[in-house]
Amino acid sequence: MKWVYRLISLVVGCLFLIPIVWMIFVSVKQEGMKITSLIDWFTPPYSLAVYDQIIRQTKLMNWVWNSFFVAAVVTVLTVALAAMAGFALSKVPFRYKTIMFFFILAGLMIPGESVIIPLYQVAKELNILNSYNGLIFPALASPIAVIVLKSFFDGVPNDLLESVQMDGGGTWRIFLHIMLPLTRPAVASMAILTFIGSWNNFLWPFLSVTDDNLFTLPMGIPTLMNQWAEDYVKPMVINTISSVPIIALFLVFERQIIKGISLSGIKG
């Protein structure tokens, strides 16, 4: 019986991998090859000519850079803002703390998609449509990051902070030199999840950007794909180039990503 389990498990595992493997194999095929059977997709001759063509003749690499730049800035700022706010909610004994907590918690109930139409109008009035600012700033309002980081800060004992305070450490010093280092794994997980979320964010860039120099990948890809509905190689080259950076990131930070998801329950 045991080997039956194992065999089924292995088949399921391979099924999950196959689309990605297929994508990569198709991307290195020569264009215009005749495909009569499934096997033909995987057999030589291979060629990187289409990669060369896509990289030279389209704005894809430009969009890879945009996605990376926006995601990096969004990640740094989101985590910085959320950590500061979470720290105040967790450790600073100010008045109206409960009200403030629930005010931010209520933000979890507002799905981004349901305010995206008025958000477009607000961004228009602030004159940040079609700009990096427009891609970055609306993404920073992440109540979930505040709430999750607060709950991690709650786990740091007050005695420790107070003893630093006795030695003359100010609030900033406690935040930067005690709190953040102590909760580094949680902050790192939050940062990576924010990065992936931003890298894959589609709806807001799709609505707010019309200048194709500012496109990020999720909206650049459909624009590019529309030109080659018949062909397989070009779309799969585009897919592969777009996925390699994020797959590499996943392989490096797999542990933090998985920990981050299981601790926070954040869904993409």
Added chain:
Amino acid sequence: MRMTKLKADAQALLFLLPFLIVYLLFTVWPMIKGVQMSLYKWTLIKRIKYVGWHNYQNMFHDQEFWASLWHSTIFVLLTTPTMIILAIILALIANRNSRLQKFYRSVFFLPSILSVAVASFLGLFMFQPYTGFLNSLLHLVHMLPAGKEIFWLTETNLAWIAVGFLTLWWTVGFNFILYLSAMQDIPDEIYEAARLDGATDSAVFWQITLPLLAPITKTITMLQIIASFKVFLQIYIITGGGPLDQTRSVIQYIWQTGFRKNNLGYAATMSYMLFFILLVLSAIQYGMNNRKEAQMR
């Protein structure tokens, strides 16, 4: 930390202010702005005129709106149970002691990090007739006779199945991780005790593992319903909302109304309806959780 009241207030304000500015500007203010917009005839260029409840009345009689809402609901009904069952199966596979444990954990989650655009185009090309991956595979193993093709994307029911499969493959990883970590939290002693009492593998699963997973299942169900309800791009890319708008999701309809038909006011109105639906779903779920907890005490 200890400090005077005044100092604490000042410090808290300093630390909260940067977040509060973006939160007020890009979440709270749009929420309020949306109410205003829903009461106006409002185009992409400018505000035209006050129309009162007209947009809301319009919405209740708009068959296309209710149809799109129903399509999103179909998608929820299709994906939520399958997503949960598959996630449990995958977690069982990855939780078994084997040398491949790490491999399974990686491959089940890997698709989840792909961009929705990448996953959708991958799906689009896999489900193509004649040369697509799936039909070729079916031909290869002789499950589909030579010369016959399945047109996954042009028939409504098959299109739903295709989109469902794609979404399952692409996003089940999140639920899988949540289940896996919940399973790993179950103490080994419980399993050992059950084995000593002679319980079979399936008895252990149905009577121990599954009941212990009930709380996380509730959470995942809620997250999944809400996530599935917000579906847009994978359907849009794979079927374009067709055939004949039969798979058009509510978000696609809101977008088309706002940006293609140049009617932001009405789009904002429908966004509010979407918001209330999601709010009610969350509230029901929240109420269910609390009642169960009260019973346990």
